[in-house]
Amino acid sequence: MARSFIGLVLCFSVFSLEFTLGSSDGNEYLMDDSTGHTYDSQRALVYCTFLPLEFLNCSDPEDLKGNVTKRNEQGYGCTKWGGEKFEDVQKTSVWCTALPGIECFGNRTFLRDGFPCIKYNGHYFVTTLIYSVFLGFLGMDRFCLGHTGTAVGKLITLGGVGIWWIIDIVLLVTGQLKPVDKSNWVPYY
Secondary structure, X not given: OHHHHHHHHHHHHHHHHHHOOOOOOOOOOOEOHHHOXXXXXXXXXXXXXXXXXXXXXXOOOOEOOOOHHHHHHHOOOEOOOOOOOHHHOOEEEEEEEEOOOOOOEEOOEEEEEEEEOOOEOOOOHHHHHHXXXXXXXXXXXXXXXXXXXXXXXXXXXXXXXXXXHHHHHHHHHHOOOOOOOOOEOOOOO
């Protein structure tokens, strides 16, 4: 029993030494042709670009503020945010880095494609709808969405004597009344 345990520890030590480069410049996990490693499809080492998102640290999509020329030049970034339908949402690439301790072949920092250009700023549709139904005559729904000027008007007129209150509920349900910062509704999970 003790011999098999020592053999297992020795085998693990040799295996871990095979993949450790031991440099202190932050590239101790860099495994590509520049460090003398070659890719072998028969081994467990995979390309860094194939790693699932759980093993990556990815940046947020870059806001290009509508600059389509810059998006065409660099090949990534968001020129428009959000959308009502899946087809309306713009997709972009973001810079991802493999987490420390994850061994993979190739460059550890790379562009990963398919990230949606969506911003969430804490606006929940159901919460806003509840505010609109129960406190809409005081303009609470518009205050929550950032429409401060019209919210004060709604508060002073008590929801436009009820008419503005009903109209805002209809606008909210049909998707015409949205957050002022153009962010998306936060989904409930």
